[in-house]
Amino acid sequence: MQQTHGQKNGWQVQTKSLTGARTVALEKSLSGKLGVNSDDISVTTVGPSWGSQISGKALEALIAFLIVIVIYLSIAFELRMAIAAFIALLHDLVIATGIYALAGFQVSPATVIGLLTILGYSLYDTVVVFDKVRENTAGLLGGARTTYSQAANLALNQTLVRSINTSIIALLPVTGILVVSTALLGANNELEELALVLFVGMLSGTYSSIFIATPVLADLKERQPQYQALAKRVAVRASGGRAAKRAAAKAEVAGRGRPGGTVAGLSPAQLAEDEQDQAGFADEVEGSEPAADELTTTASRVPGAPASRGAPGTARPGPRQQPRRSGGSTPRHRPAGKKKRR
Numbered sequence: 001m002q003q004t005h006g007q008k009n010g011w012q013v014q015t016k017s018l019t020g021a022r023t024v025a026l027e028k029s030l031s032g033k034l035g036v037n038s039d040d041i042s043v044t045t046v047g048p049s050w051g052s053q054i055s056g057k058a059l060e061a062l063i064a065f066l067i068v069i070v071i072y073l074s075i076a077f078e079l080r081m082a083i084a085a086f087i088a089l090l091h092d093l094v095i096a097t098g099i100y101a102l103a104g105f106q107v108s109p110a111t112v113i114g115l116l117t118i119l120g121y122s123l124y125d126t127v128v129v130f131d132k133v134r135e136n137t138a139g140l141l142g143g144a145r146t147t148y149s150q151a152a153n154l155a156l157n158q159t160l161v162r163s164i165n166t167s168i169i170a171l172l173p174v175t176g177i178l179v180v181s182t183a184l185l186g187a188n189n190e191l192e193e194l195a196l197v198l199f200v201g202m203l204s205g206t207y208s209s210i211f212i213a214t215p216v217l218a219d220l221k222e223r224q225p226q227y228q229a230l231a232k233r234v235a236v237r238a239s240g241g242r243a244a245k246r247a248a249a250k251a252e253v254a255g256r257g258r259p260g261g262t263v264a265g266l267s268p269a270q271l272a273e274d275e276q277d278q279a280g281f282a283d284e285v286e287g288s289e290p291a292a293d294e295l296t297t298t299a300s301r302v303p304g305a306p307a308s309r310g311a312p313g314t315a316r317p318g319p320r321q322q323p324r325r326s327g328g329s330t331p332r333h334r335p336a337g338k339k340k341r342r
Contacts, residue, residue, distance in 0.1 A: 058112040062093075065116060069123060077130055084217035085126045088208040092122045095204040096197060110194040118201020121170070125163055125209040132159050133214065141226055144233035149218040156214050167206040174198045 018026065027041050066086065073082035096115060100107060132155035140151055178195035185191060221227050240247075 054107075054109060054112065058115070061112070061116060062119075065119060073127075073130075077134060080220040081130050081134075081217055084213045084220065085123060085130070087216050088126055088213040089119055089122060091208045091212050092119060092201060092204045096200050099200050100197075105196065106193065108190065108193050110190045111197050114194045114197030115201065118198060118205055121202060122205025122208055125166070125205060126213045129156060129159050129163070129209055129214055130217070132156075133217065141230055144230070144237045147231045147234050148221045148227045150234075152214055152218045152221075156210065160210065163206060163210060167202060171199065171202055174202065 013030070015026070030041060031037060066089065069089070070082045070086055073085050093115070096118065099105075100111070105111075133152050136151040136155045136158075137148060140146070140148060146154075174195055178192060178199055181189055181191040181195055222231065
């Protein structure tokens, strides 16, 4: 029983289906208890034909809406994005109708209108996310930096704050309408029914565009062979790839002391670089060996060794080197005219 909207003394009593005799008895009972004339009481019967007609029209409108949406998204984006958006819309329908069925809310023409409205809102949010995904995945197959799932996740993170803020701003007036219609107009009025389905649908639409549409799209794209090959290239690049092999080969060459050894798997440029390093290492070794005249001088200084000055066939020792002065002082110059002693 509820008060009729727009009438101060008007009330509406809703009962289950009654026979003609019981309807007349109910009219007399109400006129006697409420003190009104029986002529002022009107009886309206809502049969199953009216409910089935509303359900049929709503189903036709829903099917036409989904077909148009799939065609548009297939043209504007691609077929897999259209399939992902379709699955997200089905999720919104299941959530909204499930809440109505569990709570026992009345389904009216206002409910059907609100249901179609929330489908459009959910689709709008999904299209915004898909547009960012298409922007981030353009030319993705030409490189090996990120997979399709990583690029889609980046697009989702870039639009997440926007989606949440848009949903909150849209839910504020709907919540106000729901509270005001319930508090001032009573329960089961048309404004409340419209606000209720909008509130439920906007929440489910925001959830589906973030957690349903984009993951389904990424899963469908990752099943394609070209994106599977891209995922393998990204995995190889992440694990180091050729750079890791080259570093391991260089470490093995260094560990073996570089005595002319090569490692299988190195490119010609890498082998040439290693040969240059080995040549420099050999030059350093040769530069560190003493000369022949130094060896002769050392042998002549050994006590007890015969003097080799003037002896035929022996090399004359080289000049003695002056000791270097430490402390950073400047070297002293020998006066002119004096010869160096040998």
